[in-house]
Amino acid sequence: MYVARGNSRGKVNTRRDEFIFYRVENKNKYVMRGVIADCLRAIDFIYSRDELKHDQILVSGGSMGGFLSLATASLDKRVRLCSAQNPIFCDIRGLVGAVTRPISDITKYVRTQPGLSFDKVLDNLDYFDAKNFAPDIKCSTIMGIGLLDPFAPPANEYAAFNNLKGEKRMMVFKDLGHEISTAYKNLEGRWMRDTFALF
DSSP: OOOOOOSOSSOOOOOGGGGGGTTTTOTTTOHHHHHHHHHHHHHHHHHHOTTSOTTOOEEEEETHHHHHHHHHHHHOTTOOEEEEESOSSSSHHHHTTTOSTTHHHHHHHHHTSTTOOHHHHHHHHGGGOHHHHGGGOOSEEEEEEETTOSSSOHHHHHHHHTTOOSSEEEEEETTOSSOOOHHHHHHHHHHHHHHTTOO
């Protein structure tokens, strides 16, 4: 059994806008390492409960939750299905110049830290790039994206999607931004019910 070991213990004392760059100068202490570790501990919890079905685990989320779904499915092979809607942190280096947030927040933070360079931060963020998690995802995966998304541009999301090695499907919404339609959630529900034989 995989036992998650991260830096998620204790309180993260920061304002909402500061969360994304909290300890970004150190890949081993960056807040997302702890967040991912918490997701893995959730899988451990499911496995600790005899009354839960260990072979029917779906990870699903949108935006940061979409990123965490991809990261969790990559790191824990007990995940059976992965659903990511408008995942952020796809092709992080490609976000520079393509989006304002969270790049602007990170850039402002770097300017307040003597000796810290934006290149160093990008080197650290490479460890948290969804496109780098994607090749290790073996379970079936669906993604939903909006072509007008100002936070997770389609080209960046395709960088992650194209790196998926397992069975995959993409739903593209030409008129949507950082959202997906009910058609995606309906597909996700049918896909989960069919796979897990929940009739």
